[in-house]
Amino acid sequence: MKQIWLITLSEWGYWLRSHLALGSVLIFLLLSIVTSVLSASRMDAERHLRTHQQTEAEETFLAQPDRHPHRMVHYGHYLFRTPAPLALFDPGLDTVTGQSIFLEGHRQNTVMFSESASSANLGGFSWLSPAMVYQLFAPLVIILLGYGSISREREAAVLTPLLALGITGHTLIAGKALALLSFTLILLFPLIVSSTFALQAGESITTLVSIFSFYFVYLSIWVGLILVLSTLLQKRSVVLATSTGLWFILSLVLPSIAVNIATGNELATGKIQTDLAMLSDIRKLGNSHNANDPVFQELRVNTLKQYNVERIEDLPVNYRGIVAIEGEKKLTELLNRYMDERMLSEKRQDNFISSFGWFTPSLAISFASRAIAGTDLENYHRFQKEAEAVRFNFVQGLNHAHAEKLSYQADINRNKDDAAFKRARVDASNWQVLQSFNFQTAPLSHRINNASSQIGMLLLWLFAAFGLLLWCGGKIKP
């Protein structure tokens, strides 16, 4: 054990004497701290802005004057997607997905206005985030510090005397691994900076600990891989070249190939295509603006029977409102079915891409990181579903007001003259049916659950890398 410590300490001593090692670590720390602070301040501003916009939209809706309730159904409402607290570390899909959605009756709209659509186009890497710094660049620093750990000793011809002294290959490797692992903890320091900001934004400590440990596992995988290469390959320069090659293949090439295959494989059906496919189904549901649409014949009979009257004029409720309620309900069921299908196909594509995490840990960590941060596809879908729930609720709330608070006579005569037009209104207090919306990230257990297969991938990579290392340790010969 003491030997391991000595080896670890001497490795640290070597790094501290090396300008290259010190320089690269300093650059990395500087880069990640600057990115973290910038990203935190930007996300903070973004959160405030969207929360403010949300409040404003709600106030505007509630401040609408007395109106015909169906006017409010078409007037609609806006929802804004507030970013997750950890978006300041890993913005994930936040920048490429829309930020606001318009809700109205009879329709499900798309989420509009993504940041990436209006920002200066300077390549994918210009969306540098603290998470990206870790996923892409931390491995480079580890390569730089670790590539020589065994091969250096071999080239300097120190390896033979070391082993002759009775230090086993396993001890040597354990010492070097310990040095590199303790070093990765230093690399992870800026993550604590981001976490402090996220804590202030309302994220729980458990989440922060779990994201920290994920990144530690990810970087440990790289530590294992680099040590394996450093042990197996004879020359330092070959180790450096091989590990750098491995770095860009694993972190740049493979993820984008995964996307190529996924999009070539399955065509995620777009919104317009779904809308068109849906139209014939929608037509079968009739036009709920027209209470005489034959589609609603059964509803008419049932309603008359329920209230035990002969004519719809005698109903204690406004029949047009009843039709609106029924129409919206049927339509929403249909829209939701298509929405679910669309989301499912997106999810399948997403899963396909993420399954490439078995081949590259950098995809595994990026998916795990987004899942834990709450900036993944799941989260985006949840926003759309929650938005849909809000939509359905206020539309039906208004339709109920239409059925119960507005007389049938006033309603059908609304276009007769100006006075009749003004009579066909309900009180603005009915607009209170709108729920206040505050989009929250899913509870941690959900998020961990979403990352479960990525956790499996990362652990497998970890075991594979260190298992290989263990095997290499036994093979170190003078």
Place this chain on the structure above:
Amino acid sequence: MSTFNSVINEVKFTSRDRALWFWIALVFCLSTLSVGFGLVQVDRQNQTIQHLLEADEQERLSLSKKVKSWGSAAYYNFHLTYEPPSDFAYASMGLRESQPWKHRIRMLALEGQIYERDVGNPSVALIGRLDFAFFAAFIFPLVLIMLLYDLKTGEKTAGRYALLEATAENSATFWLLRAGLRSASLYMSLILPLIIAGLIAGTELNKLLLACLWVLGYTIFWTFLCHRISAWRKPGSVILMTLIMIWVSTAVIFPASARLAIDRSSPIPSGADILMLQRETVNDAWDLPRDVTMDAFFSKHPQWSDYEPVSSSFEWQWYYAFQQVGDQRTEQLSSAYLNGRLQREKSATWVSLLAPPILLERSLQSLANTDLVSSVNYEKRVRTYHKELRDFYYPKFFRNEPFDKSELSNLPQFVPGK
């Protein structure tokens, strides 16, 4: 003659380098993969467009029973607008991943419709595909670096450096030749799949040539850079890390900070504000006296101001007038949004001059019509088309022309860009 001999010798020497063959094979495979999937993607998008066109046509046919007036025809008829992928899009999907290139619009206020985004899976846009532009601009330099950084230091460790320096007639040309041969072979393996795919896709020849030229310039840039840096009397690791640092700075750090700076220096209005203002205007119109809306409408469209309203109840003329007024009200915000994006694009062009990877990627995007300018042009075409629709219907509305279904076959057709 001796120069020729030394070239031949160098070619022989280079061809025996197994590492080089590995990288050549890798570049060739990845380049083939990128353009191959690019062709598939282009095909997919064309299929989607074809499918949408058919579905749209079907929809219009089944609607024709429903429409009974000019107003309802304009209300119910949606029109498909789209931008097909260009003949070079297989090399660079660019902004087609995140910017809409298809819409279904109708005669209602356009501002409410034009920002609809039907762009597919956000995960795809986030991770980004391996298209040729990405591969050539970001990954290819890394391969060049890997092959060129230790030309000298490698020989030094192998103990041949002094000998080579002594036997070469001109040592500077010798090293440049060695580096040049390697880059040239890599360049060929990169560009060959692009050209073959270009022939398959029927790409315009000058586009293809330009692309080859851009990539050539880019390859020369990195070769020269590697050549210069590797002349340092420093260990190979320092040289490699310096080169990688240059890559990181020009591909990541500089573009990232420039993007933040540009976005901050040219602010744009929030998109949601455009929509809200438009929505408010359109909705308020229901409660306003009709004259207010009609006056606002006639002020911009005096040719219809002699129109006399027919009835006091709902009429389509008024309905479409307030839709138009909704667009009028947001015109300022909307053009600020557009100009802001164009301003950012302009700054990005300048900035990219200092970041070669970005410059190459953007140049290829502009050749492939997948840059912001093309996207804005598409948006303009949609706007023009929407205006044509209005020009078609307005005379019918405001001259009270009797409804004639056969006239609908004269509806303006959307013409996609070339």
